[in-house]
Amino acid sequence: MDVVGKKSIMDQIKELEREISQTKYNKATQHHIGLVKAKIARLKEKQLSRSKGGPKGEGYSVKKSGDATVILIGFPSVGKSTLLNSLTAAKSTVAAYEFTTLTVIPGTMEWKGARIQLLDVPGIVQGAAVGRGRGREVLGVAMSADMVLLMVDALHPEHADILVKEVEDYNLRLNQRKPDVKIIKTSKGGLDIGTTVKMTKLPIETAKSILREMSIVNAQVVIREDITADQLIDIIENNKKYIPAVTVLNKMDLLPQDALEAVRRGISADICISADQRVNLTELKDLIYNRLQFIRVYTKEAGKKADMNEPIIMLEGTTIKDICNKLHKDFVTKFKFARIWGSSKFPGQIFKNMGYELKDGDVIEIHVR
Ligand SMILES: Nc1nc2c(ncn2[C@@H]2O[C@H](COP(=O)(O)OP(=O)(O)OP(=O)(O)O)[C@@H](O)[C@H]2O)c(=O)[nH]1
Ligand SMILES: [Mg+2]
Known part of the structure; x- marks a missing residue:
């Protein structure tokens, strides 16, 4: 039963993919292609979740180390x-x-x-x-x-x-970068799509059809980039x-x-x-x-100068929380605030929230309980 189900999903995907490959992409067909892509995405999601079964502990566990x-x-x-x-x-x-x-x-x-x-x-x-x-x-x-x-x-x-x-x-x-698109689901009112750029690859009507195909019928959507149908589907699935x-x-x-x-x-x-x-x-x-794209962040103790010879090497997009995690296993739970020199609005600015993203060359002073 399961095998038959899996096979038929795979066949359905293949059929739709064949359809896309045989359809010439142009203004007249892009709406239809967008919809077919949404259908494929839904089927793949189904297929992936089905194939995830199996005994627990089957996956590999590797300890991440290094920078x-x-x-x-x-x-x-x-x-x-x-x-x-x-x-x-x-x-x-x-x-x-x-x-x-x-x-x-x-x-x-x-x-x-x-x-x-x-x-x-x-x-x-x-x-x-x-x-x-x-x-x-x-x-x-x-x-x-x-x-x-x-x-x-x-x-x-x-x-x-x-x-x-x-x-x-x-x-x-x-x-790829995550496209700048926000989708806020609402309980009624249909689909309200706002754009801040000209949409050259994805007509709004197609975007609406894709959203509906993927079970989003009421939502406020703001699109701030000239995205493709594939990118919209990625954002809707929200698991990329x-x-x-x-x-x-x-x-x-x-x-x-x-x-x-x-x-x-x-x-x-x-x-x-x-x-x-x-x-x-x-x-x-x-x-x-x-x-x-590593960045270098320097630490200092309160009342002392930063040690500019020993940077902590981090990846772009690193937050205060990431730094705390890297420095000491208790820093996150005992965190009071951090002061930052460099990318902050003013030198030594205090951050009580650990979500702030650091930039290359920043100096950070962490205060814990
Ligand atoms: N000519 C040539 N042979 C290579 C090169 N690198 C690896 N090989 C040969 O390719 C074969 C496979 O190499 P592995 O390193 O075991 O390949 P692998 O990708 O780890 O393979 P799996 O673990 O089976 O997935 C061996 O016989 C290697 O000697 C290369 O640069 N040139
Ligand atoms: Mg190998």
């Missing part, structure tokens, strides 16, 4: 474990057969003063998001990472699109994780220079490397470091 966590995602045998071993002191088993790695192997890479945790995980394949292989567990780990490193074999560029699709089916959004990603083409040693460059361009990879010949690894470390 940021990067997960290595790729098909089996692309060289994830080889890369982990080349960048860190970890010793993850490397072999020429598929599915060598069966669990999460962490390693730490130190670069420019930051400690970056790398997670080597089992390979994922098509259908991973709905539970093929170890896909669900792997993608679950990605949900709590700070960056995804998508690894593609230079001899298998066709895997790149499948990989991105699996990751997106698991509600991750790579290199927006995460930076780099795409790495591995095994560059197996192709001549010009063929390699064509492959790289074809999949828009950020960099070509050879994990086992150790080519371009310094460039890769820089790329990861830069894409993570």
Whole structure:
């Protein structure tokens, strides 16, 4: 019964996806396409929640450590474990057969003063998001990472699109910002949509139909960006994780220079490397470091000067609460207030709320009970 149900959802999704791929996108069809996309989103949500069953404790648990966590995602045998071993002191088993790695192997890479945790995980394949292989567990780990490193074999560029699709089916959004759209559900009055920009990709009528298709019939909606139907659907579902990603083409040693460059361009990879010949690894470390957008925050004690030689390295978007968590396990519960110099309106401004976002170069003084 369940299997039949699951199959038919998958078939329905496939059918609708085929319909979209066969429909030419233009002004006349965009409304219809928007609606079909909303239908697909609903079905995928259903599929994902069904496939989440299974015994408890099945997922991987990894302790995050260091200043940021990067997960290595790729098909089996692309060289994830080889890369982990080349960048860190970890010793993850490397072999020429598929599915060598069966669990999460962490390693730490130190670069420019930051400690970056790398997670080597089992390979994922098509259908991973709905539970093929170890896909669900792997993608679950990605949900709590700070960056995804998508690894593609230079001899298998066709895997790149499948990989991105699996990751997106698991509600991750790579290199995208969360669109500035607010939806406040109301009890009556229909749909009231306000926009602050010209909508060139999503007519208001289509937006309304999508909202209704996804069971929002009464709401106040404010759209402050020229969004697409997909972006609206993401906002309505409200379960997406927006995460930076780099795409790495591995095994560059197996192709001549010009063929390699064509492959790289074809999949828009950020960099070509050879994990086992150790080519371009310094460039890769820089790329990861830069894409993570670290900020430096300095601490001071009351009545003393800040120690500008020992920054705390944090990710962009860090709040006072994040800093407290990093400094001491009791700071959050004992927090009284913090004073901030730098990004605050005036030097030494007092914050009693831990939600304030710090900026690069800020100095913070934390007061606890
Ligand atoms: N030519 C070449 N071979 C590589 C490179 N990196 C890894 N390999 C080889 O590719 C094979 C698979 O490498 P692994 O590191 O085990 O791959 P993996 O992605 O961890 O594989 P799973 O754990 O099975 O998912 C091994 O035989 C490696 O020696 C590379 O840069 N060039
Ligand atoms: Mg491996």
